[in-house]
Amino acid sequence: METLTVILLLLGASVLSVVVFRRLNLPPILGYLLVGTLIGPKALNLLAGLSGAHYLAEFGVVFLMFSIGLEFSLSKLYAMKRIVFGLGFLQVMATLATVTAAAAATGLSWQAGVAIGGALAMSSTAVLTKLLSERIELDAPHGREVMGVLLFQDIAVVPLLILVPSFSQSPEQMAIAMGIAMLKAIALLAPVFLLGKRLLSKWFFFVAHGKSAELFVLNVLFVTLGLAWLTEAFGLSMALGAFVAGMLISETEFRHQVEADIMPFRDVLLGLFFVTVGMMLDVTLVLANWPWVLGVLAALLLVKFLLVFGLSRLFGALSGAAMRSGLWLCAGGEFGFVLLADVSTNAVAPPPVVQIVLAALVISMLLAPFIVQYSDRLVLRFTASEWLMRSLHLTNLAARTLSVDKHAVICGFGRSGQYLARFMADEGVRYIALDLDPDRVRQAAAAGENVVYGDATRREMLLAAGVGRARVLVVSFIDARAAERVLRLVRELAPGLPVVVRTFDEKDLGRLQRAGAAEVVPETLEASMMLASHALIHAGVPINRVLRQIRQTRAARYRTLRGFFHGESDHDDNVHDSEAPCLRSVSLHDGAYAIGKTLSQLAVNEQEVEVVAVRRRNIRTLEPSGGTRFEIDDVVVLLGVPGALVKAEGRLLKG
Structure with a gap:
């Protein structure tokens, strides 16, 4: 009964903290860390009798590595090989070398330096990919660099998880252990990679024929934990087996279904893992060494920023993009906690050092969203060439739209934006489209489309696109937050300009209308009406009745389609x-x-x-x-x- 009480307290505290951190737009990981700190042995010590918590939490790392393996695509790696194995590799190695040198200067062993350097080299894949997606910057120059570096960091975790436990041994024993581990890995993984994809594809096809959702989920758990058990039985890390399982499944047609099924297990168990990481944090020791914590935090942010900035410039990036990449990647990440847990378990570094680094990582993750938020202002403040390039770009865009009047501004030139542009062109309505994918912009512009590279959520870009002279503005991408930013700017720059917003369903309808959208078009509603119309016609309903029903539904739903002038x-x-x-x-x-x-x-x-x-x-x-x-x-x-x-x-x- 006491154990059940503790588990209920743990779940309740986790739910409350995650809700609060999400409301504050902060990573929920920090909520789990806070809960772990409060219930840990250095505070309330509520989990003293719950011996299985740490073991259960290890499966959080297993499923995290599995999900990383699912994202590991050979085609993606090949397409981004220059950034991943160039910029990403050098960033991790340069951070390792810098931290190892600093550790040696302060009297720590080189093993401790490499282990801590690996933890500090990591950035948060979960936080940064979410921020890049929300800000529609995945295809921006710095967005591609950030994604490439994050991808290599995720790959680098695998050997580091094998390497760190061996650091507690003598150099001779470590060399022997690493050699044996390498041979075991080759002996185990070679046949798995040669036969695994073919066997797994057939096996998943066989299981899927059972047409049972629970059977499919059980099979995913069986394969993931089975390979994790196999690698552990060979004396390797469970995380390595899970990573390999994810890689093999990523090459099959069942990848997306597996990813959706495994996510609840991953998130819950990973939350429990971060609770156990929070339990490691000794607040008393951290407060006693707060100057060291702030020093490590400042060094982490500054050194990683300078390393990424310098390496990005070395790889040909402009100073503005390089500075943005450095600001995005300078904070710590969740894999840093994973590696620090191994460092603490294997006593690779003294406990006070682990506590200081752990506290610095937590604070850096707290600061990461704010650093990203102010990154543009910092770049414009300190990079003169960014002002010049942006001014030239805006001047060119303004020159193209100066003679255009009563046109349409299309924000986003994906498939929906391109279809919309064709309709506009067929009806003789001139348009200017803004998009953040440089490849798409280059190809479309070469084909004669009136599209330019630009961020529609920026005031100066909308001004240059001529919103003051436009007849309508259309947000063709699905991102409610970005659409709200566009609507806010349009209200300031051209209050009378009608804005039509595309959205996935009706959950964001109210807030987009309150933000000033003249019309909100949900994809699910339109798809449902088209499905219904075809189904009713095939069911024998006269076509005129079907069309009237669709017209009435649209008229009731869309304000601008309600009635017409006779x-x-x-x-x-x-x-x-x-x-x-x-x-x-x-x-x-x-x-x-x-x-x-x-x-x-x-x-x-x-x-x-x-x-x-x-x-x-x-x-x-x-x-x-x-x-x-x-x-x-x-x-x-x-x-x-x-x-x-x-x-x-x-x-x-x-x-």
Whole structure:
């Protein structure tokens, strides 16, 4: 019962801390570390009787290495080989050499220097990839460098996890142990790599034919833990076996399903691992050595920044991109904690040193999101060439759009953006597209598309694209946070410009509309309507009824499709219907009854008519509220059936 109480306290504290850290937009890893510190032997010591916690937590590392193996793609490595095995390799080796030299200068052994250097060389794959994705910078020059270096760091963890435990032995014993480990690895992994992919593909195909989700998950666990057990039985690391299992499965067609199935196990057990890492932290010892902690923290951030910056410049990057790469990669990462746990377990370095390095890593991960957030300002502040290049780029973009008026600005030139551009071109609507993938921009521009490299979430880029003269702006990528930033800038730069935003489903509908989107288009809704229309037609429903149903659904869902302005040609097009809702514009000239009164006072909406928009000084305001007060020369857009519209117009003009 006592053990159950402790586990419940552990789970409750973990849930609470992770919720708080997510609300603060900080990595949840830090929440787990905080929980571990509080319940650890140096604080409340709640897990004193729970001997299996550390062993269970090891499986968190096993599943983490498995998921890294799933991302390990030979084609990806080949495509990024220059960054991965050039910049990434040199960054890890330079950090190891620098920390080893510093350790020797302070009286530590070279083994401790290499082990701690390996821990400090790591950056956070989880945090940085998430930030790159949110900021739409995965395809930016610094984004590619960051991803390449992170990929090599993930690979480098595997030999380091094998190497660190041998450091507790004498140099002669270590050399023998490493030689034996190398032979064992070759003897075990050679047949696994030669036969594993073919056998695993057939085995997974056989299991998948069972059409059972739980059977598939059990099989994933069996393969992962089976290879981890096999490598441990050979005297190697369990993490190595899990990494190999991930690599083999990544080459099969079941990779994405496996990744989705394994994620809950990985995240829960990895959280438990970071709790055990937090238990290692002795707050009293850290506070007693706080100058050393701050010194190690400052050295970590400065040295890694300078190393990455210098190496990036050596590989031909411009100073701005090199500086961004250095700022992104200078903080520590989760694999640093994994290696420090091995350092502590095998007593490779003195406990006070481990505590100081551990505290510095935790603080650096806390600082990482803030460093990334201010990286652009720092680059512009200290890199003169960045100002010049950005000015030239903006000047060229502005020159291309200077003669363009009433055009469309397309943010994102992926598949959706390209389809949209073709529709625009077919209808004779000029457009300018902004995209952050340099390869895509180069190829599309060479084919004659009006697309330029640029970040739509930057004020100066939108100004150069001519948002002040544009007729519409479309956010064609799916990223609610980035779309909100674009909407905020558009509200400042061109308040009357309608913005259409693409989103995956309707969960972000409310906040995007509140941010100022004229329309939000969910992919799931459109896909469902198309599926329904085809299915109903094949089910024998007349096509005119299907089209009417789709039209009514869209009209109810999309504000800008609710009704239309009637004209004489509507009779010829067979679209006139006396009971169908339509739109009507009413101009409030001097003397109109509605001038000076609010929408609530006029009670127009109570007459089966809706005021959908008000145009004032050529600026359209969607969804006017009850407190909207009408002024001279306002244009009121009404939606309703023809008979009700006549009454509402009379109410506005005559009272």
